[in-house]
Amino acid sequence: GENVEQHPSTLSVQEGDSAVIKCTYSDSASNYFPWYKQELGKRPQLIIDIRSNVGEKKDQRIAVTLNKTAKHFSLHITETQPEDSAVYFCAASDNTDKLIFGTGTRLQVFP
Amino acid sequence: GAVVSQHPSWVICKSGTSVKIECRSLDFQATTMFWYRQFPKQSLMLMATSNEGSKATYEQGVEKDKFLINHASLTLSTLTVTSAHPEDSSFYICSARGQAGYNEQFFGPGTRLTVL
Numbered sequence: 001g002e003n004v005e006q007h008p009s010t011l012s013v014q015e016g017d018s019a020v021i022k023c024t025y026s027d028s029a030s031n032y033f034p035w036y037k038q039e040l041g042k043r044p045q046l047i048i049d050i051r052s053n054v055g056e057k058k059d060q061r062i063a064v065t066l067n068k069t070a071k072h073f074s075l076h077i078t079e080t081q082p083e084d085s086a087v088y089f090c091a092a093s094d095n096t097d098k099l100i101f102g103t104g105t106r107l108q109v110f111p
Numbered sequence: 112g113a114v115v116s117q118h119p120s121w122v123i124c125k126s127g128t129s130v131k132i133e134c135r136s137l138d139f140q141a142t143t144m145f146w147y148r149q150f151p152k153q154s155l156m157l158m159a160t161s162n163e164g165s166k167a168t169y170e171q172g173v174e175k176d177k178f179l180i181n182h183a184s185l186t187l188s189t190l191t192v193t194s195a196h197p198e199d200s201s202f203y204i205c206s207a208r209g210q211a212g213y214n215e216q217f218f219g220p221g222t223r224l225t226v227l
Contacts, residue, residue, distance in 0.1 A: 001171075032214040043204060043218040044155065051214075089154060093214050097143060099206075101154045 002027040004092050006102030013080050014110055021105045023090035024072040030092040033066060033073045034099070037086045044089060048075070080109045113139045115207045117219035124195055125227055132190045132222045134205030140185035141207035145216060146178075149202040161188045195226040 003026040013019050025033075031052035036044035050057045050064045050073065057064050061080075066073040077084055090102040114137040124130050134144055143162050147155040159169045159180050167180035179191040188207075192199055202223050206216040 034215070041202075041221075041223070043220045045218075046215065049215065096160075097208055097214055097216075098157055098160060099145070099155075099216060100157065104154050 002030055002092055002094065002098075002100040004090060004100050004102040006090050006105060008105060009103065010106045010108070012108045012110065015080060015082060017080055019075075019077045019080050019084070019107055019109075021075045021088055021090070021107075022072060023074070023092075023102045024070075025092040025100075026071065027092070027094060028068075028071065029094040031095070032093040033064070034091050034093075035062075035064060035075050036089045036091065036101075038089060038104075039086050047088075077107075080107075082109050082111050085109045113207070113209065113217040115141075115205065115217045115219040117205055117222050119222060120220060121223040121225075123225045123227065126196050127194055129191055129193045130195055130224060132192075132203055132205075132224075134188045134190070134207070134219050136186045136207040136209075136217070139207075139209045141188075141209060142185065143208045144182060144188040145206045145208070146180060146188075146190050147204045147206070149204060149221075151202075155204060158190075192224065195224070197226045200224055200226045 006023045034049035038044045061078045063076040088105045091099045116135045118133045146158045149155045158173045159167045161167045161182040163182045169175045182188040204221040205219045
């Protein structure tokens with residue numbers, strides 16, 4: 001089955017700096033890669049996703065890149081703000097639509 | 112956007128009792144729903160996939176007789192934790208997927224279960 005690894009587990013940045021979170025997956029059949037932001041006690045919120053036929057996608061300060069050959073994808077947050085502080089999860093899904101989540105990254109943005 | 116609700120939002124029960132959690136898609140029909148469990152400071156772990164009108168598919172290591180899933184309609188799936196024990200205490204989150212072929216899942220707000 002699919003296995004998703006995520007690094008780093010914690011990330012601290014100064015406000016205004018960029019943050020990068022990386023994930024690798026094992027199943028070459030996976031074709032959908034969403035990123036979620038989860039605040040304490042809340043549901044995961046989809047912040048951006050990418051499909052396997054696209055290499056990069058950007059939405060304002062957030063971007064995701066996908067390297068299918070290497071089986072890794074990354075989340076890039078630019079101009080970080082304190083409200084970006086949360087736990088971020090990557091996930092991978094194949095045609096069964098099952099989402100397999102990474103282990104999570106706790107991002108802290110210091111003012 | 113698509114809205115998914117869960118009820119209750121939290122529940123405390125005694126060891127040995129059963130607890131039912133409801134997951135509803137409010138403004139769309141969900142052909143497939145998923146149930147996840149999340150322990151503190153850990154990731155979401157998929158427990159089972161629930162398809163309307165058929166038996167749920169459980170992930171390896173998840174006891175189907177302990178976690179009963181029923182998806183009786185296109186807008187409702189239920190998870191019943193039978194004979195709950197303290198180690199079942201967790202945050203249970205459901206998600207719903209609408210039309211087949213569209214990967215995006217819409218998450219419920221979660222149910223925090225505490226078993227005393």
